[in-house]
Amino acid sequence: MAILHIYDVNVPEEEALLKKHSRPVEAVTPRIKTLLDDMYETMLDAAGVGLAAPQVGVLRRVVVIQIPDEKRINLINPVVVSKEGEQTGEEGCLSVPMLAGIVTRPMKVKVEALDENGQPVAVEGEGLLARALCHEIDHLDGVIYTDLATEMIEYSSEPEEPQDAEEPARRKKNRRKQH
Numbered sequence: 001m002a003i004l005h006i007y008d009v010n011v012p013e014e015e016a017l018l019k020k021h022s023r024p025v026e027a028v029t030p031r032i033k034t035l036l037d038d039m040y041e042t043m044l045d046a047a048g049v050g051l052a053a054p055q056v057g058v059l060r061r062v063v064v065i066q067i068p069d070e071k072r073i074n075l076i077n078p079v080v081v082s083k084e085g086e087q088t089g090e091e092g093c094l095s096v097p098m099l100a101g102i103v104t105r106p107m108k109v110k111v112e113a114l115d116e117n118g119q120p121v122a123v124e125g126e127g128l129l130a131r132a133l134c135h136e137i138d139h140l141d142g143v144i145y146t147d148l149a150t151e152m153i154e155y156s157s158e159p160e161e162p163q164d165a166e167e168p169a170r171r172k173k174n175r176r177k178q179h
Ligand SMILES: [Zn+2]
Pocket: 092, 093, 094, 095, 135, 139
């Protein structure tokens, strides 16, 4: 396995690729399995919960997700087939460093895809998994969550001293409305 370069929206050529549509995978070849493994290793290295192939510069409909304490999920040509409910919460992206945003997503989704062996799979996700599935599948259509966020939160590169005991010891810097 290998750790791949994660494309960053702050680099113009990389942003241009991140905004493109990815093509379906026609056959699950050893090359696709290697891509999945490399994406998984890259995601873990970056402490993410999901990664889509365009984020490593590959315009193919391939996604890997791992929510903490859950199994790794490999998805090839994933499609959201049903959505239920709504959740509004904070979301970040490995391709958008130092920012998070408030995004409304379905509370539950069902996704159909192929797995790493080319077999059809259905994944039902709720809460964080539903959010991750929607976020990663959006990447395959060139959609980045910042386009959907109602509010953005900036993080500084160094953790700041908490203002008081109530302030969580996180890197929250300030909030601004996105226009
Ligand atoms: Zn992302």
